[in-house]
Amino acid sequence: MTEHEAAVVRGEAIPKARVDALLRAVPPRDRETRPESLARAERQRRRWATQVVVADELARRACADRGLEPPSEVSPALVLSIAGPDVADLGSIVATALAHSPAARTLLTELEREQLIPEEAAWEYYTRNRDRFLTPDALRRGVNPFHGATDADFVPYDHARAAITAELRRAAGRRAFFDWLDQARVGVEYAPGHEHPGDPSHPDHEHRH
Structure with missing residues:
Protein backbone atom coordinates (compact mmCIF):
# COMPACT_ATOMS: atom_id res chain seq x y z
CA MET A 1 0.00 0.00 0.00
CA THR A 2 1.45 3.37 -1.01
CA GLU A 3 1.40 6.63 0.94
CA HIS A 4 -1.40 7.89 -1.32
CA GLU A 5 -3.78 5.01 -0.53
CA ALA A 6 -6.34 4.94 2.28
CA ALA A 7 -7.50 1.34 1.83
CA VAL A 8 -7.44 -1.62 -0.50
CA VAL A 9 -10.71 -3.28 -1.52
CA ARG A 10 -10.31 -6.66 -3.22
CA GLY A 11 -6.91 -5.69 -4.53
CA GLU A 12 -7.96 -2.23 -5.74
CA ALA A 13 -6.61 0.83 -3.97
CA ILE A 14 -8.85 3.57 -2.60
CA PRO A 15 -6.90 6.84 -2.91
CA LYS A 16 -6.68 9.17 0.05
CA ALA A 17 -7.94 11.91 -2.25
CA ARG A 18 -11.46 10.41 -2.09
CA VAL A 19 -11.37 10.55 1.70
CA ASP A 20 -10.06 14.12 1.62
CA ALA A 21 -12.88 15.16 -0.72
CA LEU A 22 -15.49 13.82 1.70
CA LEU A 23 -13.82 15.48 4.68
CA ARG A 24 -14.00 18.82 2.86
CA ALA A 25 -17.70 18.28 2.14
CA VAL A 26 -18.77 17.27 5.66
CA PRO A 27 -17.99 19.78 8.43
CA PRO A 28 -16.57 18.48 11.73
CA ARG A 29 -19.07 17.62 14.43
CA ASP A 30 -16.56 18.23 17.21
CA ARG A 31 -15.67 21.71 18.33
CA GLU A 32 -12.50 20.93 20.23
CA THR A 33 -10.11 23.72 21.12
CA ARG A 34 -7.28 21.92 22.93
CA PRO A 35 -4.64 20.77 20.43
CA GLU A 36 -4.56 17.17 21.67
CA SER A 37 -8.36 16.89 21.58
CA LEU A 38 -8.52 18.43 18.13
CA ALA A 39 -5.88 16.03 16.83
CA ARG A 40 -7.79 13.05 18.20
CA ALA A 41 -11.07 14.29 16.74
CA GLU A 42 -9.47 14.73 13.33
CA ARG A 43 -7.95 11.23 13.46
CA GLN A 44 -11.35 9.77 14.20
CA ARG A 45 -13.00 11.90 11.53
CA ARG A 46 -10.55 10.60 8.91
CA ARG A 47 -11.21 7.01 9.98
CA TRP A 48 -14.95 7.67 9.85
CA ALA A 49 -14.70 9.23 6.37
CA THR A 50 -12.66 6.27 5.14
CA GLN A 51 -15.47 3.93 6.18
CA VAL A 52 -17.98 6.04 4.23
CA VAL A 53 -15.79 5.97 1.11
CA VAL A 54 -15.21 2.22 1.45
CA ALA A 55 -18.97 1.66 1.78
CA ASP A 56 -19.47 3.66 -1.42
CA GLU A 57 -16.86 1.56 -3.25
CA LEU A 58 -18.35 -1.70 -2.01
CA ALA A 59 -21.84 -0.55 -3.01
CA ARG A 60 -20.64 0.30 -6.52
CA ARG A 61 -19.27 -3.20 -6.87
CA ALA A 62 -22.44 -4.77 -5.47
CA CYS A 63 -24.57 -2.79 -7.92
CA ALA A 64 -22.35 -3.91 -10.80
CA ASP A 65 -22.64 -7.54 -9.66
CA ARG A 66 -26.44 -7.22 -9.58
CA GLY A 67 -26.70 -5.40 -12.89
CA LEU A 68 -27.99 -2.24 -11.20
CA GLU A 69 -27.14 1.18 -12.59
CA PRO A 70 -26.96 3.92 -9.96
CA PRO A 71 -27.77 7.49 -11.01
CA SER A 72 -24.94 9.72 -12.15
CA GLU A 73 -22.44 10.61 -9.47
CA VAL A 74 -22.55 13.98 -7.81
CA SER A 75 -19.78 16.02 -6.31
CA PRO A 76 -18.96 15.14 -2.69
CA ALA A 77 -19.75 18.77 -1.91
CA LEU A 78 -23.40 17.98 -2.73
CA VAL A 79 -23.80 15.45 0.08
CA LEU A 80 -27.46 15.36 1.02
CA SER A 81 -28.50 16.66 4.41
CA ILE A 82 -28.74 13.87 6.95
CA ALA A 83 -31.72 13.79 9.29
CA GLY A 84 -31.04 13.26 12.98
CA PRO A 85 -33.37 10.24 13.21
CA ASP A 86 -31.46 8.56 10.38
CA VAL A 87 -28.20 8.96 12.28
CA ALA A 88 -29.86 7.53 15.39
CA ASP A 89 -31.34 4.58 13.49
CA LEU A 90 -28.50 3.83 11.10
CA GLY A 91 -25.38 5.22 12.74
CA SER A 92 -23.45 8.12 11.23
CA ILE A 93 -21.30 5.97 8.92
CA VAL A 94 -24.21 4.26 7.19
CA ALA A 95 -26.39 7.39 7.23
CA THR A 96 -23.62 9.41 5.58
CA ALA A 97 -22.81 6.62 3.13
CA LEU A 98 -26.43 6.61 1.98
CA ALA A 99 -26.41 10.41 1.66
CA HIS A 100 -23.05 10.44 -0.13
CA SER A 101 -23.32 7.40 -2.38
CA PRO A 102 -25.86 6.94 -5.20
CA ALA A 103 -24.71 3.31 -5.37
CA ALA A 104 -25.47 2.74 -1.69
CA ARG A 105 -28.96 4.21 -2.10
CA THR A 106 -29.57 2.11 -5.20
CA LEU A 107 -28.48 -1.04 -3.39
CA LEU A 108 -30.64 -0.25 -0.37
CA THR A 109 -33.67 0.29 -2.62
CA GLU A 110 -33.04 -3.05 -4.28
CA LEU A 111 -32.62 -4.83 -0.94
CA GLU A 112 -35.89 -3.30 0.26
CA ARG A 113 -37.64 -4.44 -2.93
CA GLU A 114 -36.44 -8.00 -2.33
CA GLN A 115 -37.97 -8.27 1.14
CA LEU A 116 -41.12 -10.37 1.39
CA ILE A 117 -43.39 -9.40 4.27
CA PRO A 118 -45.80 -12.20 5.29
CA GLU A 119 -49.42 -11.26 5.88
CA GLU A 120 -49.19 -12.56 9.44
CA ALA A 121 -46.29 -10.19 10.17
CA ALA A 122 -48.34 -7.18 9.03
CA TRP A 123 -51.34 -8.34 11.06
CA GLU A 124 -49.19 -8.89 14.16
CA TYR A 125 -47.75 -5.38 13.82
CA THR A 165 -46.11 -3.59 4.83
CA ALA A 166 -44.07 -0.70 3.43
CA GLU A 167 -42.70 0.16 6.88
CA LEU A 168 -41.79 -3.46 7.63
CA ARG A 169 -40.17 -3.83 4.20
CA ARG A 170 -38.13 -0.68 4.79
CA ALA A 171 -36.92 -1.98 8.17
CA ALA A 172 -36.08 -5.39 6.71
CA GLY A 173 -34.21 -3.72 3.83
CA ARG A 174 -32.11 -1.74 6.28
CA ARG A 175 -31.24 -4.90 8.21
CA ALA A 176 -30.28 -6.56 4.94
CA PHE A 177 -28.09 -3.56 4.08
CA PHE A 178 -26.30 -3.78 7.43
CA ASP A 179 -25.75 -7.52 6.95
CA TRP A 180 -24.43 -6.93 3.43
CA LEU A 181 -22.02 -4.20 4.56
CA ASP A 182 -20.69 -6.26 7.47
CA GLN A 183 -19.89 -9.13 5.12
CA ALA A 184 -18.64 -6.97 2.23
CA ARG A 185 -16.01 -5.13 4.22
CA VAL A 186 -14.43 -8.27 5.64
CA GLY A 187 -10.92 -8.39 4.23
CA VAL A 188 -10.66 -4.68 3.42
CA GLU A 189 -7.15 -3.45 4.26
CA TYR A 190 -6.64 -0.01 5.75
CA ALA A 191 -3.64 2.29 5.78
CA PRO A 192 -2.45 3.44 9.22
CA GLY A 193 -4.73 6.24 10.42
CA HIS A 194 -7.63 5.04 8.28
CA GLU A 195 -8.85 2.09 10.36
CA HIS A 196 -12.45 1.78 11.55
CA PRO A 197 -13.17 4.33 14.35
CA GLY A 198 -14.34 1.47 16.57
CA ASP A 199 -11.37 -0.81 15.88
CA PRO A 200 -10.15 -1.82 19.37
CA SER A 201 -6.62 -2.40 18.03
CA HIS A 202 -5.88 1.33 18.17
CA PRO A 203 -5.90 3.15 21.53
CA ASP A 204 -8.40 5.93 20.79
CA HIS A 205 -11.11 3.75 19.29
CA GLU A 206 -14.74 4.64 19.85
CA HIS A 207 -18.11 3.22 18.87
CA ARG A 208 -19.89 6.44 17.96
CA HIS A 209 -20.97 5.31 14.48
Missing part, protein backbone atom coordinates in the same frame (compact mmCIF):
# COMPACT_ATOMS: atom_id res chain seq x y z
CA TYR A 126 -51.27 -3.95 13.56
CA THR A 127 -52.50 -5.76 16.66
CA ARG A 128 -49.39 -5.00 18.74
CA ASN A 129 -49.34 -1.27 17.92
CA ARG A 130 -52.99 -0.31 18.27
CA ASP A 131 -52.08 3.17 19.50
CA ARG A 132 -50.67 3.96 16.06
CA PHE A 133 -53.97 3.26 14.30
CA LEU A 134 -56.47 5.40 16.18
CA THR A 135 -58.72 7.39 13.88
CA PRO A 136 -58.37 11.20 13.86
CA ASP A 137 -61.68 11.43 15.70
CA ALA A 138 -60.52 9.01 18.40
CA LEU A 139 -57.32 11.00 18.84
CA ARG A 140 -59.32 14.22 19.26
CA ARG A 141 -61.49 12.55 21.90
CA GLY A 142 -58.43 11.25 23.75
CA VAL A 143 -59.44 7.59 23.44
CA ASN A 144 -57.21 5.17 25.31
CA PRO A 145 -56.31 2.52 22.69
CA PHE A 146 -55.66 -0.09 25.35
CA HIS A 147 -58.71 0.41 27.53
CA GLY A 148 -62.29 1.10 26.51
CA ALA A 149 -61.68 1.64 22.79
CA THR A 150 -64.01 0.07 20.23
CA ASP A 151 -63.31 -1.17 16.71
CA ALA A 152 -64.78 2.08 15.36
CA ASP A 153 -61.93 3.99 17.05
CA PHE A 154 -59.30 2.34 14.87
CA VAL A 155 -58.36 2.60 11.21
CA PRO A 156 -59.42 -0.75 9.68
CA TYR A 157 -56.61 -3.21 9.03
CA ASP A 158 -57.39 -3.33 5.31
CA HIS A 159 -56.80 0.42 5.13
CA ALA A 160 -53.58 0.28 7.16
CA ARG A 161 -52.05 -2.85 5.64
CA ALA A 162 -50.21 -1.19 2.72
CA ALA A 163 -48.47 1.35 4.96
CA ILE A 164 -47.59 -1.34 7.50
